[in-house]
Amino acid sequence: MSKVIEVTDQNFEQEVLNSDVPTEVDFWAPWCSPCLIVSPIYDKLAEEYGNFKFCKINVDDNPEIPTxxxxxxxxxxxxxxxxxxxxxxxxxxxxxxxxxxxxDVLRRFPVE
Structure with a gap:
């Protein structure tokens, strides 16, 4: 994977639950300063890890999954x-x- 994928209430199951690799989901909102601080870290890691998927979901626009x-x-x-x-x-x-x-997640759930 080379970039962070924006997921929604509609595609969460497809992108996350049905993913064939371990997946991280960042629950965030545009008004959340700490969220904006960590966001570049996930951008960087998404470029480095080819066997791990990085996603983010805006909790304001997509209330179903956070609930x-x-x-x-x-x-x-x-x-x-x-x-x-x-x-x-x-x-x-x-x-x-x-x-x-x-x-740790990759150790526990290795990608074949």
């Missing part, structure tokens, strides 16, 4: 593999924390 996954604060990053949520990070965390989480 389904009980997102109560943003930024919230959820990690999915094999159609299930497998991990999460809350808040504007440093790049190294995100890298470590991606590596």
């Amino acid at each position: 389904r996954y009980q997102v109560q604060a943003i930024p919230m990053q959820m990690f999915f593999a094999n159609g299930k949520r497998v991990d999460e990070l809350l808040g504007a965390v440093p790049e190294q924390v995100i890298r470590s989480k991606v590596a």
Whole structure:
């Protein structure tokens, strides 16, 4: 994958749950300053990891998915593999924390 994919309530299942690689979803909103701080990190990682999908969903424009996954604060990053949520990070965390989480998810759910 080479760029962050914008997902919506309509394509979440296709892009995330049916993905053949582990996937990170960044729950964000344009008014959220911490969200805007971490966004470039995901852009960078999306270019580096070919075996991992990075997505983002605007919680204001797409309320169904955040409600389904009980997102109560943003930024919230959820990690999915094999159609299930497998991990999460809350808040504007440093790049190294995100890298470590991606590596952990890839260890637990290797891509063949």
